[in-house]
Amino acid sequence: MTSRTKKLKMDQEEKLKEEQNKKETLDDSETSGEEQEEDKKRKPVVKKAPSKKAPAKRAPAKKAAATKKNNKEEEDDEEIDEKDNEEIDEKDNEEKEPATKATSSSVSIATDNFEEPKVEENSQMKVISWNVAGFKSVMGKGFNEYVEKEKPDVLCLQETKINPSDINKNSMPKGYEYHFIAADKKGHHGTGVLTKKKPLSITFGIGIAKHDNEGRVITLEYDQFYIVNTYIPNAGTKGLLRLDYRIKEWDVDFQAYLEKLNKDKPIIWCGDLNVAHTEIDLKNPKTNKRSAGFTIEERTSFSKFLEKGYVDSYRHFNPGKEGSYTFWSYMGGARSKNVGWRLDYFVVSKRLMDSVKTSPFHRTSVLGSDHCPIGIVIDLN
Known part of the structure; x- marks a missing residue:
C-alpha cells in the first residue's frame, strides 16, 4: 500500500469517527431536552448586571510608580476585619483568625434555638445577613446546624472567600438553593446567598467592571421588593489608601444602582456595610475618628444616602440603644468585653417600613466569625 493510499484511508477513518461523535451528541441532547426545559422553569433567572464600559484613560507617565501604589492599596484593603481602639490592636492581615479555632466538635456556632421572632410561614419572610469571614472556615464550625436552627x-x-466551583453541593444545607460570586483575586472578598423562597431573578454585580471584579454584590428580585446583599469596600486600615475610591467611586456608583432599583420596587439593602454611622455604633468613637469605617467622609456619605428615602431599620426601632454591635476584633478578648462596632445593617426603602413590624435582631451568641448574623422579618402581604 502506497503512502498516499494509507493517508486517504486514515482520513476516511477520522471522518467516520467525527460523524459518529456528532450523532452521539445529538442523541444525548434530544434525550435530555425535556428535562432541561423543566429545569429552566423551576430555576430563577441568573444574570450579570449589564456592563458599563469606563472611558479610555491616558496611561500615567510613571507607570511603575502607579503600579506599586495600586499594589499597596490592595494590601491595605483589610475589609475592617479589625479595628484599632483603646483596648484592641489591629490584626496583621485579612486572613488572620483566632488563635484557638472553634469547631463543630468543640464550640458550636449555634448555641440557641432561635425561637424568636416568630415567623408566619406564608405571609412573612425571614432574611439573615452574615459576614462569615471565610465560607470554608465556617462550614467546619457548625454552619449547617445554625441554618437548621435559624x-x-x-x-x-x-466575605465568603471561595470560588463557587469549590463548593461541595452535598455538604450544603438541605432545602436551599445557593449562588456565590467570587473576586478575581483568589481568597478575597466574595458574597453568596442561600434561598428557601425562590427569587424571580438573581443578578451578580452592578454592571461596572472595576467594582464587580471583587464579587461584592448579589441582588435577589422578589414580587414585592429587591434584596441587595453587599460587602462594601473598606477604606483601608493602613493609611486609608482606598478612602477616595470608597467615597468618590464605589459609593457614587453603588448608590446610583440602588436608586435605579428603588424606582422599580422597594429595596432591602443588607450586608457588611463597613461603616459605623454614629458614635453609639462603636465602643470607642474618640480614638477612631480616622479609622476606616468611622471617618467623617464615610459617615456623611451614608447619611446623605439615607436622606434620599431609606431607613436604618435597626436604629428606627432602637434610636438610642448603646452597646449593640455586630463586629468584634479577634484580639484582646474584644467579644467577651463587648468592645465592638455595628457594621452590619438592613437599610430599607422608607415606603417598605410598614412591612417591618419588629426590630431587626443581632445573633450575638453565634460564633465562628468576627461578625455575628443579623436578621429581619418582612411582612409579604
Missing part, C-alpha cells in the same frame, strides 16, 4: 428564608453571606 430557618431563614433568605441567607445573605459576605
Whole structure:
C-alpha cells in the first residue's frame, strides 16, 4: 500500500469517527431536552448586571510608580476585619483568625434555638445577613446546624472567600438553593446567598467592571421588593489608601444602582456595610475618628444616602440603644468585653417600613466569625 493510499484511508477513518461523535451528541441532547426545559422553569433567572464600559484613560507617565501604589492599596484593603481602639490592636492581615479555632466538635456556632421572632410561614419572610469571614472556615464550625436552627428564608453571606466551583453541593444545607460570586483575586472578598423562597431573578454585580471584579454584590428580585446583599469596600486600615475610591467611586456608583432599583420596587439593602454611622455604633468613637469605617467622609456619605428615602431599620426601632454591635476584633478578648462596632445593617426603602413590624435582631451568641448574623422579618402581604 502506497503512502498516499494509507493517508486517504486514515482520513476516511477520522471522518467516520467525527460523524459518529456528532450523532452521539445529538442523541444525548434530544434525550435530555425535556428535562432541561423543566429545569429552566423551576430555576430563577441568573444574570450579570449589564456592563458599563469606563472611558479610555491616558496611561500615567510613571507607570511603575502607579503600579506599586495600586499594589499597596490592595494590601491595605483589610475589609475592617479589625479595628484599632483603646483596648484592641489591629490584626496583621485579612486572613488572620483566632488563635484557638472553634469547631463543630468543640464550640458550636449555634448555641440557641432561635425561637424568636416568630415567623408566619406564608405571609412573612425571614432574611439573615452574615459576614462569615471565610465560607470554608465556617462550614467546619457548625454552619449547617445554625441554618437548621435559624430557618431563614433568605441567607445573605459576605466575605465568603471561595470560588463557587469549590463548593461541595452535598455538604450544603438541605432545602436551599445557593449562588456565590467570587473576586478575581483568589481568597478575597466574595458574597453568596442561600434561598428557601425562590427569587424571580438573581443578578451578580452592578454592571461596572472595576467594582464587580471583587464579587461584592448579589441582588435577589422578589414580587414585592429587591434584596441587595453587599460587602462594601473598606477604606483601608493602613493609611486609608482606598478612602477616595470608597467615597468618590464605589459609593457614587453603588448608590446610583440602588436608586435605579428603588424606582422599580422597594429595596432591602443588607450586608457588611463597613461603616459605623454614629458614635453609639462603636465602643470607642474618640480614638477612631480616622479609622476606616468611622471617618467623617464615610459617615456623611451614608447619611446623605439615607436622606434620599431609606431607613436604618435597626436604629428606627432602637434610636438610642448603646452597646449593640455586630463586629468584634479577634484580639484582646474584644467579644467577651463587648468592645465592638455595628457594621452590619438592613437599610430599607422608607415606603417598605410598614412591612417591618419588629426590630431587626443581632445573633450575638453565634460564633465562628468576627461578625455575628443579623436578621429581619418582612411582612409579604
